[in-house]
Amino acid sequence: MKDPCAKPRQSVAAERKPRPARADAAAIARPRLVEQLRQARHRRCVVLQGPAGSGKTTALDAWRRELLAIGVEVAWIALGEGDDDLAPFVDALLATLSHIDPSMTAEASALAGHGHGEDAIEALVIALVRGIAAQRRDVALILDDAHHLRDPRIVNALQLLLDYGPANLLCVFASRNALPLSLGRLRAQGELLEIGFDALRFTPQESAHLVASLLGKADESQARVLHELTDGWAAGLKMLCLDLRRKRGGTALQTGERVRDAQTFARYFDSEVLSRLSAPELRFFVLCALPEHFNLGLCDALLGEVPAAPAAAELLGRLEGQGLFLVAAGPRYPEGWWRLHPLLRDVLLTRLEALSESERRGLHTKAWHWFAAGGMAHDAVRHALLAGDAAAAADLVERCADELFVAGELRRLVGLVRQLPEALVRERTGLRLWMAWVEVYERRLQDCALSIAQLHNEMAAATPAERYRLTLLRGLHAVQCDDSAAAMAILPELLDAPADADAIALTGRRNLLTWIHLYHGDYEQARRVQIGDAPPLLRGQVLQGTPFGVLAGRCLAGLTHAVEGQVIQAERIYRDVLFEADRRGASCIDASCLAAGLLAEILYELNDAPGAMRLLEERLEVLERVSIPDTVVRVMLVMVRSRWREGRPLDALAYAEQIEDYAERMGLDRLRAYSLLEQVKIQLRRGMPDLARSLMVALDALDARHAQAAAGTLSEIRVVAERARIQLAMHGGDLRQALAQLDALSALCRQRGRVRRIPYLHMQSAAIERMLGNAGKARAHVREALQLGHRLGLVRTLLDAHEDVIPLIRDAGDEVRRDPVLGFYAERLEAAAREQPHATKPEPAREGRAAQEKALAVLSPREAEIVQLLLQAMPNKKIARVLDVSLDTVKWHLKNCYGKLGVSGRDEVVERMRDLGRT
Structure with a gap:
């Protein structure tokens, strides 16, 4: 049998081509109703509620034509019973909106599939709202037959879409029943039009x-x-x-x-x-109601040996031609697919139920075979279950899993598995293994650890290839947990790949080995893993996307150069990967995020902080949710340091606190240590040593927790803690203690191959020797820092080491200038220091205090609350706790506040409020 995940003759792109339901061939003028809808053109929401057959779709289609004529983009989703699950609903929503403009859904598509909890859904909706808001035209989203949507997660997503929707979005719902949405606020604001059955009746x-x-x-x-x-x-x-x-x-x-x-x-x-129909005609008509959607080919398959009844086919054609009780199937089906009007289908299903159980199951069996042969997995699984063949349904899902994984469509895999009985999923270790993969992608790391432990015991008798997949899952779990020791523990198993391991396993093996060698200081071996043997082929093609693909592997190879300080080599690799990943689209989103995050770190290092910020700001939410911890920490450090250089300490602290919150939620101690280090440095620069010391207490506790880590990711916590202690010692005047700590830390970094950190430490040592009056030793440290920094191509590593770096370089004077190469490098560093970026300040209000008071009045009550708490120097996390809302909600409202106040960050909000005398 053909693979149910393979593309049918009409491609998957065609399968998802969104089209509105077909209206009557003869246009029905309903000026009274259409005029009501026309008047709602600039409202936020329209609801048409009435029983089946009351003309909702026809009225909306007439309005759709008017909207399109005046330049409004219309996205229409015809919903059915099978859409009441998060995965297919998100698929339909993104496919329909992307048909207007793919850029509208790019960020949301990247987030889809990386979680189904409240926070993940909120992040997806916010990404979608941003994409819609960026459109120049207005967008009308029409959800026809919305009564099918009862899943609380979908309802939550729709509520958020209404709550957060931008001014250019109009949400339209056609439903038989009252919607489970809170519409009171929109109703009170005059932003809601409700049309009931009395208005829908024809005059x-x-x-x-x-x-x-x-x-x-x-x-x-x-x-x-x-x-x-x-x-x-x-x-x-x-x-x-x-x-x-x-x-x-x-x-x-x-x-x-x-x-x-x-x-x-x-x-x-x-x-x-x-x-009045003949038996063959009646049978043909009844079989049309078996699937939710059908075409003539499917009907012929269901009829089997009996030829299609000409009279019934003629009737079907007449219904389609006239738009009577027959409409287009919707966004997931190509041209030539239909669905019956719900009233008509209900009548025919009564006849279908009158057939014997064995006959009904036989028809569903024919249906699932036909759908599977056409590559329509969701329908195939549904009909296999209705046929009573749960085992066949599970087989279909397992056959699809690899294809969906490679395509980056784990949410579709989740949607398929959710159709299966839970007991059956528990019985199938292959399905449970895939669901454990999903848990990693959704960052449910504790759930995944439990699944791995159970599978490890239950797969003792599995084939070597199946057990190797479990080993790879353990490795990926270790990467997401930032635990190189756990990955190192499975190294013997990783190296011992079975002869029948597939391309996914073997490509993933390369990336895990590279990551393990990277964090144990064996950089050459880490790169050899990637450039040694040619990557294995999957159906004749190299696996490019997913964290196991070759693009992610190339990023990890670039990271080995970056860690050693070879920033130019790293930059070239990251740029090439980013170009290739973006060109390939959603299936390579993991590699794209990895490359973007790592490239931003290099751009900052080369003194292009604005370029790094441009690269990150649009991707920030996606990067945090889909990247590995290595990328997240580098991205956030770039954001913190860039904001500090712009003279925006509150924004810098906000990003540092965001890292800490992320690290605490995910249990990532290394990331939390880096966050605490940045906060210590910022508070010392702000003249708040007491706050810095309180942060050091938390960092000391992390250091003590991982004191035994001699290598790998967690061993970095000792280095981070030492750097913070050095900062505190220097600030407190304990210079000799700081110098001893710097010497010890330099030796440790050399031992571990972390060469990039050494010029930074030399510059700090030079600053201390200068303060101690040891000019010769200070010059020697500067010279060593410049020699190594030039060889590695570093800029910000040296300039960020101390506020007196440029005077130190100038004091080195002739010793540096005698070497023309070092002299040129020193000149470049001085030029880079003069390019200090500055935050964009808001224009002062010329109209005076009254005008600024008026500007503040545009804030909503919730936004005003958040601004008041922000003025108390509360981090986002604490604001969220005080207001009992999610962190994403706080960030969303803050961005709205910035836009309304004409500022770009926390520091500018404080300045504006001080201008008003409110602080």
């Missing part, structure tokens, strides 16, 4: 127009009778017109049955239409 004039368009001719009395029989219910009107045209050519009406609701519709359709 006598609209009924007459519809009847005339469907029958071709109709006198006033006939139209009036039809309107009275249906009470203006659109589905009933269409049903009676169809029946009249089929039976009598539309010339008379002889019925006393009223068709005003779903029950009477079902009775009428059953007695007046279905009962």
